[in-house]
Amino acid sequence: MEREYVKVSKDIIDSILADDVYTRGGNMIVPSDTFISEHIIKKLNAFRVERVTIYRSHSILGNEYLSDKSISESQKQYIEDVNATKSILRGLASGKELDMDNVKTITDSVYERLGDVGSIIECINSIKVADQYTYSHSVNVAFYAMLLGKWMNLSKLQIKDLAMAGLLHDIGKTKISAEIINKKGPLNENEFEVIKRHPIYGYDIIKGFSDIAIDIKRAVILHHEKENGTGYPFGIQGNKKNLYAKIITAADIFDAITSERVYKEKQTPFSAFKEMEKIGYDIVDPMVMGVMFDNMPRYYIGSKVKLDNGEIGEVVYVPSSCAYAPVVKIKEDFVDFAKEKEALISELL
Known part of the structure; x- marks a missing residue:
């Protein structure tokens, strides 16, 4: 995002600070990414800060x-x-x-x-x-x-x-x-x-x-x-x-x-399912986790995935009883991760 070095005034209210603001002695007054309000303007004026750097755009991704x-x-x-x-x-x-x-x-x-x-x-x-x-x-x-x-x-x-x-x-x-x-x-x-x-x-x-x-x-x-x-x-x-x-x-x-x-x-959703099953019902309500495992995995069918060996495949099936172990089609082969112990899915594409 574009940055601009501007004078401290009410004109920059609702802008976002692009850099941390420090006193002359080196103590932070306001951190970067702070939304500038009237309160922040008063604070900057109290420390006699004359200019700050702001983002021109508020967009998270521009x-x-x-x-x-x-x-x-x-x-x-x-x-x-x-x-x-x-x-x-x-x-x-x-x-x-x-x-x-x-x-x-x-x-x-x-x-x-x-x-x-x-x-x-x-x-x-x-x-x-x-x-x-x-x-x-x-x-x-x-x-x-x-x-x-x-x-x-x-x-x-x-x-x-x-x-x-x-x-x-x-x-x-x-x-x-x-x-x-x-x-x-x-x-x-x-x-x-x-x-x-x-x-x-x-x-x-x-x-x-x-x-x-x-x-x-x-x-x-x-x-x-x-x-x-x-x-x-x-x-x-x-x-x-x-x-x-x-x-x-x-x-x-x-x-x-x-x-x-x-x-x-x-981590991939499949790694998340595995980790959630590992932490188990000590943390998450069994009924709620069961609903998640019964429903969410199906929406990853058709997703492209990258294996740790660099190969690209497509998820063709995810069993709700083992949500972290999908079946992946790689070229003409099918890999069942409930049985495969060597290959791992490293990324959801």
């Missing part, structure tokens, strides 16, 4: 990407949803109140695609940007939660609630320093203790909004609680989690595994 004719309309809408989510989260990080109108608009956009599951999954798989994970993850979890609700035959209102819960589940992270959120490596014990507060921060942000259902609020504060009681922030067991929270937990874990992040490469 206007050039959105204008690319090879991008489908569904993918363009997905990018716009991520950009709108980015605006919400950056606004919160800069001291603004939650933009509830925008939250509802994105929720409606996600819900409108309920009938096109294949397109949703294709969008999520085809557009993964490591340094924008925070924003795309919220939209992805909204999609996955909505699909799980659909497969569980929940009501339209419940499915729409789940989309909103997914969108809001991590908003508490806006109250945690960018240095911790964007750290390129494992968190130390103190940093992890800070991160463990984000469900409570998220609940605090939304608790006063009467138009957010109580089950959504519970999903936000409970989505990191585990079935065996070893989660956070309260350490409660699964029988004390509401259904929305259980669904968000599964969606959150699946997207985290299959997303590329600043400190790790993304």
Whole structure:
């Protein structure tokens, strides 16, 4: 994205900082990627910062990407949803109140695609940007939660609630320093203790909004609680989690595994199924995970995959009883990964 070195004034409100801003003594005042609000302008003026570098475009992938004719309309809408989510989260990080109108608009956009599951999954798989994970993850979890609700035959209102819960589940992270959120490596014990507060921060942000259902609020504060009681922030067991929270937990874990992040490469959906089966029902509700395994794998049939030996194949079958072991056609041969112990799928193309 293009950058511009500009004078600090109210004219740059709603822009995004392209570089960290420091005092003359070398202390950071505002981190890069911060949404510039009136509060931020006052802060910069208080430290006598005269000029800053901003992005000219707010787009997560740039206007050039959105204008690319090879991008489908569904993918363009997905990018716009991520950009709108980015605006919400950056606004919160800069001291603004939650933009509830925008939250509802994105929720409606996600819900409108309920009938096109294949397109949703294709969008999520085809557009993964490591340094924008925070924003795309919220939209992805909204999609996955909505699909799980659909497969569980929940009501339209419940499915729409789940989309909103997914969108809001991590908003508490806006109250945690960018240095911790964007750290390129494992968190130390103190940093992890800070991160463990984000469900409570998220609940605090939304608790006063009467138009957010109580089950959504519970999903936000409970989505990191585990079935065996070893989660956070309260350490409660699964029988004390509401259904929305259980669904968000599964969606959150699946997207985290299959997303590329600043400190790790993304894994294939098949690796995610295997890892989720490995962590088992100590973390994820058995019924919710069963619904995921019974329904999601079929949408990867027809996908092109790359093996670790460089060969390219096509997924032709995925057994729900062994979702991480598809049958792949490679040229004229068929490889059953339930039996094959040597070859591995390294990438979903």
